[in-house]
Amino acid sequence: MSGPIHIRPDETFTLNVGPQHPATHGVLRVKMEMDGEYIVKAETVLGYIHRMHELMGENRTYPQVLPNLSRLDYLGALGYTHGHVLVIERAAGIEVPERAEYIRAITVELNRIASHLFWFGAFVMDLGGFTPLMYAIQDREHILDLLEAVTGSRLTYCYYRFGGLYNDVDDDFIAATKAVIPMLRKSLKKYDALVTGNIIFMKRLEGIGPISAEMCRKYGATGPVARGAGIDFDVRKNEPYSVYPEFDFDVPVYHECDSLARYKVRMDEMEQSLRIIEQGIEKLPDGPIMPKKKPKLIKPPKGDYYQAVETARGSFGIRIVSDGTKNAYRFKLRSPTYSNMSLFDEACEGMMIMDALAMMGSLDLVIPEIDR
Amino acid sequence: MTNDNVKQALRDLFPDPEPVVEAATDAEAEGDKKKPAGKKEEPRINGLIERDHAVHGYDIDVQLDPGELLAAVMIINKAGFFIESITGVDWIKEEQLEVVYDFSRYDFDTCRIVIRTRTPRSEPKVPTISKIYPGANWHERETHDFFGIKFDGHPHLIPLLLPEDADFHPLLKDFKP
Numbered sequence: 159m160s161g162p163i164h165i166r167p168d169e170t171f172t173l174n175v176g177p178q179h180p181a182t183h184g185v186l187r188v189k190m191e192m193d194g195e196y197i198v199k200a201e202t203v204l205g206y207i208h209r210m211h212e213l214m215g216e217n218r219t220y221p222q223v224l225p226n227l228s229r230l231d232y233l234g235a236l237g238y239t240h241g242h243v244l245v246i247e248r249a250a251g252i253e254v255p256e257r258a259e260y261i262r263a264i265t266v267e268l269n270r271i272a273s274h275l276f277w278f279g280a281f282v283m284d285l286g287g288f289t290p291l292m293y294a295i296q297d298r299e300h301i302l303d304l305l306e307a308v309t310g311s312r313l314t315y316c317y318y319r320f321g322g323l324y325n326d327v328d329d330d331f332i333a334a335t336k337a338v339i340p341m342l343r344k345s346l347k348k349y350d351a352l353v354t355g356n357i358i359f360m361k362r363l364e365g366i367g368p369i370s371a372e373m374c375r376k377y378g379a380t381g382p383v384a385r386g387a388g389i390d391f392d393v394r395k396n397e398p399y400s401v402y403p404e405f406d407f408d409v410p411v412y413h414e415c416d417s418l419a420r421y422k423v424r425m426d427e428m429e430q431s432l433r434i435i436e437q438g439i440e441k442l443p444d445g446p447i448m449p450k451k452k453p454k455l456i457k458p459p460k461g462d463y464y465q466a467v468e469t470a471r472g473s474f475g476i477r478i479v480s481d482g483t484k485n486a487y488r489f490k491l492r493s494p495t496y497s498n499m500s501l502f503d504e505a506c507e508g509m510m511i512m513d514a515l516a517m518m519g520s521l522d523l524v525i526p527e528i529d530r
Numbered sequence: 531m532t533n534d535n536v537k538q539a540l541r542d543l544f545p546d547p548e549p550v551v552e553a554a555t556d557a558e559a560e561g562d563k564k565k566p567a568g569k570k571e572e573p574r575i576n577g578l579i580e581r582d583h584a585v586h587g588y589d590i591d592v593q594l595d596p597g598e599l600l601a602a603v604m605i606i607n608k609a610g611f612f613i614e615s616i617t618g619v620d621w622i623k624e625e626q627l628e629v630v631y632d633f634s635r636y637d638f639d640t641c642r643i644v645i646r647t648r649t650p651r652s653e654p655k656v657p658t659i660s661k662i663y664p665g666a667n668w669h670e671r672e673t674h675d676f677f678g679i680k681f682d683g684h685p686h687l688i689p690l691l692l693p694e695d696a697d698f699h700p701l702l703k704d705f706k707p
């Protein structure tokens with residue numbers, strides 16, 4: 159049965175992107191029905207690294223769950239652990255010393271920059287530019303060194319404790335952070351000159367991958383995806399927690415709704431995070447890092463508690479239903495990328511596949527965090 | 531302003547609007563030790579409770595019957611809320627499954643709404659809201675994975691996070707791995 163294969167002009171074929179594909183940044187699979195290079199219909203298939211953190215949250219005691227939270231998002235783990243300790247502190251009524259909250263804010267922002275830097279490199283690599291990744295990883299390394307010195311690990315941090323921190327920062331950390339800030343500022347300028355405005359880069363992103371504000375609302379998209387659609391929403395500003403009201407920073411918002419807008423939001427956010435770190439170091443008060451009075455056994459009173467924090471990817475929510483024992487009755491994690499990714503199926507319909515992959519990159523996916 | 535309108539519209543859903551005060555529930559939580567052992571807790575009646583954001587992390591807490599769910603979600607949709615998440619809670623002692631919906635606003639003026647509805651454990655079924663909020667599609671599939679709750683009218687209720695042939699629901703309290 160040899161001979162030419164005849165394809166009718168209206169015939170479509172199915173293309174599997176992933177689960178092992180560099181553009182999906184992890185084990186994510188998108189089943190695409192293609193008409194030539196155009197996507198007719200897409201269906202995202204999840205669950206390849208689902209680990210059921212929510213069940214682990216139920217059958218372990220509260221302190222035992224602490225390390226789990228940093229396994230969600232390996233690029234910006236501190237934001238997630240921050241949400242976890244905040245919700246337990248809210249539920250159990252634990253007071254946190256001011257110094258601890260300042261150090262938390264500084265380290266979370268450092269981690270946010272590290273996460274955005276890595277995203278920047280990987281995103282440009284998705285579009286065919288390899289060099290920026292190397293620069294970005296080099297800069298990220300400085301931040302990881304800082305965090306390693308104080309938290310003890312490079313990616314999967316378990317640094318925050320209920321009521322405070324595991325380890326105080328020393329003068330070396332302060333001095334090193336002060337030295338890193340101007341260096342990063344210089345790098346951000348370099349990236350801007352190197353990448354933003356590049357004609358190939360612009361043609362791949364400008365006006366491509368539209369995600370409107372209404373679509374964000376219907377799917378619950380948050381973070382840079384929403385801010386790239388003209389929505390001025392940042393949990394740090396809108397529902398202030400920790401010591402963020404003390405800081406003076408802006409929320410970058412772009413109204414173009416395209417992939418370029420989401421790129422610009424993240425690039426501007428790094429500068430804002432640097433501002434927060436600067437102010438945090440300046441205002442850092444002396445004092446203890448753990449409260450004097452802390453319950454030995456964490457047993458929040460019966461009830462339902464919710465806490466949202468702004469992580470590098472958007473609004474991360476955590477709900478604890480407590481039945482008054484030392485284990486949570488229900489431990490729900492609302493991960494931002496899950497909602498951000500859920501709009502992809504609808505958004506990419508009718509797009510060319512390369513544009514859809516560029517849009518996927520601009521969503522900043524971290525798969526362990528979607529699958530949980 | 532919007533919040534007051536939403537509150538009023540949600541209150542109108544309940545035929546006999548009894549003003550439930552936050553103090554009642556807090557006293558219940560604190561008074562646990564005082565209660566004589568073995569006394570059964572009163573199940574919460576349907577209605578709207580205003581919560582203290584500093585304690586609970588949300589402002590409005592509504593419990594309703596599955597039949598009223600769509601009406602409530604339509605009010606919330608009209609007021610411009612975005613969907614945060616959907617999840618379940620297994621209340622095995624009461625033979626019920628609770629479905630919890632979270633909504634929030636982008637122009638956050640301290641308003642986060644939680645909608646709860648309960649369904650019998652033997653035949654858990656609630657209407658889908660994925661026609662109002664397409665983002666609910668994944669959340670409902672996930673809740674179906676973990677609790678086995680059927681979302682009536684859902685277009686594609688197959689396992690999302692669990693394996694495609696999964697016939698177990700790991701977050702049910704009587705689940706044995």
